[in-house]
Amino acid sequence: MDNQLLVNIVLGTAMTVIGWFARELWAAVKDLKADIAKLREELPKEYVGKNDYHQDIKELKELIIKLSDHFIDCRRNHEDS
Numbered sequence: 001m002d003n004q005l006l007v008n009i010v011l012g013t014a015m016t017v018i019g020w021f022a023r024e025l026w027a028a029v030k031d032l033k034a035d036i037a038k039l040r041e042e043l044p045k046e047y048v049g050k051n052d053y054h055q056d057i058k059e060l061k062e063l064i065i066k067l068s069d070h071f072i073d074c075r076r077n078h079e080d081s
Contacts, residue, residue, distance in 0.1 A: 048056075
């Protein structure tokens, strides 16, 4: 076997492996792009908007204040009696 044939076989095999690897990477990147596009569509549907979050927190704080006031009043009434 002459040296040129050996070099051709080695380089051919290496290029085949590199080509396969590049094709796999390309397919993975393509799939990731599709997943990101899908996520961009679904993300706003699944997460709470900033304004909705602030409104809900405000309602919770008001409820906690009412409950706190109620417990304080109950405690005062209990201590007075």
